[in-house]
Amino acid sequence: MQKFSTVELLRDIKTVTMAADRQPVAITQHRRARYVLMTYDEFEAMKSRGDPRRVYGANEAPQELVDLIMPELDRLIEEGREADG
Known part of the structure; x- marks a missing residue:
């Protein structure tokens, strides 16, 4: 520019x-x-x-977005638990 x-x-x-x-x-x-x-x-x-x-508050996100995000969040949480021992 x-x-x-x-x-x-x-x-x-x-x-x-x-x-x-x-x-x-x-x-x-x-x-x-x-x-x-x-x-x-x-x-x-x-x-x-x-x-x-768009920003969504808790319990406001459309279901298709929740379906995309939740498996990844679950995976990251489990990964963190494994790293902690």
């Missing part, structure tokens, strides 16, 4: 926005990346994809 400082953004917005047309760019402040500049279309596409990750 290309980086530009906030000073570079203020001095040469055309160069920075042209770079953002090609791919998102990081805008740095005090040498740390603080912002991302991207095209609006790219932002909308990113928003529409959403984040499929």
Whole structure:
């Protein structure tokens, strides 16, 4: 990802926005990346994809997820017991 400082953004917005047309760019402040500049279309596409990750509390997880996780947890617990002797 290309980086530009906030000073570079203020001095040469055309160069920075042209770079953002090609791919998102990081805008740095005090040498740390603080912002991302991207095209609006790219932002909308990113928003529409959403984040499929979800957090579940105890007893909230769907059964198919429980069926995937429980055997592995049981295996790890048993492995830990064997290691303890």
